[in-house]
Amino acid sequence: MKRYTIPTIFFAIGVTLQTLFYFSWVSFTLLAVSCLLLTLFLYSLDLQSYPNAKLPSQSYQPENPSMEDDPSTLQKIDLETEVVFDTNAQTNSDRSHLSTPSVVTNTEGEGTGTKEILWKVDPIFYARESVRLEERSLFCDTIKEFPFSFTSPKLSSIQYVYFDGTDFKECYWQKSDMLVETDDNPVEWNEWEENQIRESLPVISKNKRKLYVPLTINAKLFGFLCFTSKEGWANEDIQIFWDETTNLSEKILLKREYAKVTKHPFTKLYTVSHFYQLAKASFEASEKKTLVLFKFIETNFQSELAIGLNQMGIKHSVLGIGLFQLEENLYAALIPNERLESFSSFFQQFIEELDQLGYPSEVALGYSNPLIPDLKFDVWIKKAYSSLEESILYNAA
Numbered sequence: 016m017k018r019y020t021i022p023t024i025f026f027a028i029g030v031t032l033q034t035l036f037y038f039s040w041v042s043f044t045l046l047a048v049s050c051l052l053l054t055l056f057l058y059s060l061d062l063q064s065y066p067n068a069k070l071p072s073q074s075y076q077p078e079n080p081s082m083e084d085d086p087s088t089l090q091k092i093d094l095e096t097e098v099v100f101d102t103n104a105q106t107n108s109d110r111s112h113l114s115t116p117s118v119v120t121n122t123e124g125e126g127t128g129t130k131e132i133l134w135k136v137d138p139i140f141y142a143r144e145s146v147r148l149e150e151r152s153l154f155c156d157t158i159k160e161f162p163f164s165f166t167s168p169k170l171s172s173i174q175y176v177y178f179d180g181t182d183f184k185e186c187y188w189q190k191s192d193m194l195v196e197t198d199d200n201p202v203e204w205n206e207w208e209e210n211q212i213r214e215s216l217p218v219i220s221k222n223k224r225k226l227y228v229p230l231t232i233n234a235k236l237f238g239f240l241c242f243t244s245k246e247g248w249a250n251e252d253i254q255i256f257w258d259e260t261t262n263l264s265e266k267i268l269l270k271r272e273y274a275k276v277t278k279h280p281f282t283k284l285y286t287v288s289h290f291y292q293l294a295k296a297s298f299e300a301s302e303k304k305t306l307v308l309f310k311f312i313e314t315n316f317q318s319e320l321a322i323g324l325n326q327m328g329i330k331h332s333v334l335g336i337g338l339f340q341l342e343e344n345l346y347a348a349l350i351p352n353e354r355l356e357s358f359s360s361f362f363q364q365f366i367e368e369l370d371q372l373g374y375p376s377e378v379a380l381g382y383s384n385p386l387i388p389d390l391k392f393d394v395w396i397k398k399a400y401s402s403l404e405e406s407i408l409y410n411a412a
Contacts, residue, residue: 237267
């Protein structure tokens with residue numbers, strides 16, 4: 016940086032002399048151009064010297080270049096944990112590849128090919144966007160199940176608009192019996208019409224072609240319906256459409272209330288009550304599923320990472336119906352035994368990529384399989400918790 020003080024001083028002296036004796040725009044321009052060229056010349060000298068500079072990371076490179084491609088050396092540098100589950104199956108073939116929790120090295124590259132990258136966006140952004148889309152999905156599912164009926168001959172088309180608490184986004188467009196999903200299209204309206212809807216009041220546009228009716232129950236605004244007509248709307252049409260829209264609002268409210276019972280309000284993972292209901296049904300049906308418990312240890316953004324694990328696990332078909340949130344940072348999953356190997360590989364890659372993205376994570380896991388003879392439901396649950404405690408102690412050690 017000291018090099019650039021030369022053109023700065025040169026420019027300051029030139030401007031001072033011109034101000035004191037004689038100022039001319041021509042001479043000032045020549046002065047500025049000459050100082051700029053001098054600066055660019057000094058900058059080019061810095062660029063030429065940059066490749067020859069020794070990088071700090073070079074001091075950490077192995078002296079023997081062949082060691083860089085040695086898998087055993089890479090394993091010593093980057094150890095990752097992978098939990099392999101003992102399903103206690105009765106066949107020898109199952110026992111041949113399943114064992115108790117252990118720490119193994121990352122042997123990716125010795126396997127069967129390059130794995131698909133899981134995290135294509137920032138994990139925290141991905142989790143929060145997933146929660147937003149979950150709310151939108153609930154609204155859309157209700158619309159698909161209970162679309163508005165075209166009872167009025169004046170009605171031309173309907174826009175279904177979702178409200179996320181801040182913005183309004185179109186999610187469906189209907190023409191007669193045809194319902195078309197849209198991609199969060201913005202609403203074309205004026206400020207007065209928007210303010211009326213935010214106050215949960217119906218409103219007719221100035222040209223009388225559009226009728227906006229809010230979807231609201233108990234002062235809770237879910238969105239609105241925009242009814243379009245080529246003939247124009249009158250004030251007496253408002254009450255007719257508002258009554259029918261209220262029925263749709265009640266159905267949306269019922270869906271949301273049911274979601275509150277079965278899913279956590281923040282993470283949208285299944286609740287503990289829903290877990291015990293499904294776990295008991297699975298146990299009594301003697302389904303070949305392993306109960307796996309997860310607990311993030313000293314990890315930032317536990318909830319967001321759990322949301323990402325749930326979404327990606329469902330996408331890659333390794334988590335069954337998804338994660339259950341039992342406590343603040345304790346999660347559970349019912350994993351079919353035939354997917355345990357796929358889950359183990361997926362989970363290892365999940366943790367490795369988080370570490371590479373700057374979200375280092377330690378996760379304790381406990382598991383319990385229901386195929387042990389004469390096993391009771393409560394003992395099955397306790398075995399998973401005992402296994403989790405052993406994993407926590409192992410991580411602490």
